[in-house]
Amino acid sequence: MLDIQDLSLRRGNKILFESLSAQMQVGQVVVVLGPNGAGKSTLLLALQGMFPCANGEIQYQQKPVSTYSRQTLSRIFTWQGDLPPSEFGLTVGQRLALSADAKTRQSIEDALQYMDLGLLEQRALGELSSGERQRVEIAATMVRDNPIWLMDEPTAHLDMRHQVDCLRLIKQQSKDGRLIIAVLHDLQQAAGVADVVLLLDGLGGATVGDAASMLTAARLEPVFQVKLTGQGKDLRPVYGEN
Amino acid sequence: MGYCVRKAWFIVCFFCSVFPAFAGERILALAPHVCETLYAIGAEKDIVGAVSYCDYPKAALKLPRIGAYNRINVEAAIALRPTVAIVLNIKTPGVSKLRQLGVKIVPSYPVTVDEVLQNVQMLGRVTGHEQQANALVSDLQKRLDKLTSRISYKEIPVFYEIWSDPLLTAGNNTFIHDVLRRIGLRNVFGSLALEAPRINVESVIAAQPKLVIIPSENRDVSKRVIFWKKWLGEDIHIITVNPDLVHRPGPRLLDGMTDLLNQLEGLKL
Amino acid sequence: MKLQKNELLLIAAFVGIAMFVIFIALGVGEHWINPLNPSSDMEVLILWEIRLPRILTAFAVGGMLALAGAWFQVLLGNPLAEPYVLGVAGSAAVGAVSAMMLFPDSTLAMSMGAFIGAWVGIAAVLSFSFLGATRLLLAGVVLAAFWGAILMLLMALLPERSLMLAYAWMMGDLSSSSLPVWSLLLVWLLALMCGVFLSLSLDKLLLGERHAEALGVHVQRLRLILLFLASAVTAIAVTAAGTIGFVGLVVPHLMRLLFGSLHKAVLISSAFGGGILLIMADTTARTIISPAELPVGVLTAMIGVPIFLYLLLRRA
Known part of the structure; x- marks a missing residue:
């Protein structure tokens, strides 16, 4: 469904990564891992045609993404990224309505319900905590009902309960027939949801593989330059304890 | 020796401050009417510097x-080695x-019209041309009296259009206001x-x-006439004056007032 | 452009308020004239040729300045942006005064100068747009000071006889617009229609450029259109009435407080609210020390500056 062919991205003169090829299908959760500045967020932008490819191509249903109109792309991809500015006093309800486009009132109600925002609907974004605003962004992703979700650190700012809710949502939505591509930093969270892992090493290299083969100490230690212990879903960094 | 010099200096300063200045001053005339007055009382040789719009006589x-x-530019002023500066406003x-x-200000x-005459006398004293000044004042006073006796009407309401866009007029306590009053x-x-x-x-x-x-400056008088006829009626009287004569509190004021009166007498008021 | 029942109601309410304010403003002046029953031909003439054109100019100019303010605010992502703060009004004044020096007695030249000056000011601010919204605002403030300095320079060089006009123009002057009233009202209407037409995209832009783009907005194109609209409307308003500050800042903000931040409501209410506010300010300016007048810019700044400071404090 989403086909990345020999993709290279560049920011200014700096090469972020080169020669990334991958095929992604409905029903998958693809977790993008990599150190800061490796180009994870930029990759999410490039996938939806909001960042130019230095080389290679991205195809959606056998047609290059660049040939779709902005309008059409906005009906294929939903992007969850940075928290929107709060200066102008948009309320939670208004913010969701902007994402919902023509969708019914019901989808907004459901999303508010799921992200535990029912009481905040009339509040201005500026009055909320970062965690609450992050939940609004995830709810905004839900109301859009697009086949592909691009999520940039969806669990950032969230408390443990809402992190779990969020990861469950990702798992559930992929089963219901979406492709979800998420940037995550936590190995346990990645191991919990990933079907496929896309690893950017920050030096120009990019590798793709199924979660089990990618989430190993041998693969990740050189990239992140930390010592890892355990394996599979228990893989975790050594924090300096005995 | 030093003491004597200082003492002599003190005496000179004392006399300078008590008695009016003498001829041979080096004068800065820092307003157009000052310049005109000094020329009129024969003090023109003493003027060493002037400011913009000091344009009469040629x-x-x-x-x-x-x-x-x-x-004013202080450096340029000092370079002229003035002893007296006659200014519109000491806060300039x-x-x-x-x-x-050390320049006397x-x-x-x-x-007011009366103050114009007093001003001529004052400038005569300051520059040591008292005789000429007094002669000029009595001449001006005679012309003024003659003018006043000619006035045959009373308190005609007048609008003085200082500026057209924006529309500005003269308020109370202004020179123009007094000129209008004196001419009836x-x-x-x-x-x-x-x-x-x-x-x-x-x-x-x-x-x-x-x-x-x-x-009659900076505006199309024929357009103003059409404008005022429209708003104040066809029978409104409109006259123009030379602002240099009427706005400047100098010796040519009587020329301006005479011209104004001549024009007024030509109207059927 | 679909208008919901709510928005039609809003428009109807504002038309009502505007009619009322215009009626009152028509009545007051040197002396009260009943607009429905003027007692003499001269009163008829005063009503329709002195008061009405001035009131309608105030309405159109106020509405345009408020719309331009709302647009600049969403464009720069900063609710403190407005033409006056960004130095656009200052550059327009520089243009007008330069034209006065070159062609002393031509009102047309002055209008053209103001128009060109406004565009130059906008271009100057926007050439810093790569800096991001906050610094762009800062660049605008610094440029405003720069234009102020140039203006002082020009005024020092200006022959005295042109100074009066320059002063009047810089403080805002609605008594003698150089543009016909009907054209100003037409621009007002067109600007409002464009604004309402773009309102959904503008709302999305409130979420930031990337979110807007992800939601299907052509951000670059929208920015260009907005810039063109905001600068054209500013230039026309400044040409018509000189520099009148703070209407563009205060009005959109008040309307957001009253009607929320979605643009259909903000733009409709700003277009009317700005007009109504300026009519009230100008009516006060021409009657408060009657028969003399105050420059209208003095009044808007006196109302605007405290509100501006209050907004700054509230944000801090």
């Missing part, structure tokens, strides 16, 4: 310029500096305690002037 145009009436930037540097800001006219905005108030056309209509006076 010879005055050759004087070195040291700024405008509202701002640069004037206090001149005073510190004489303010000259007449706002009533400034319809004479009760406003502002120098040059902005006025709405409506207010002029409500004030019902019989006469509009327009200084």
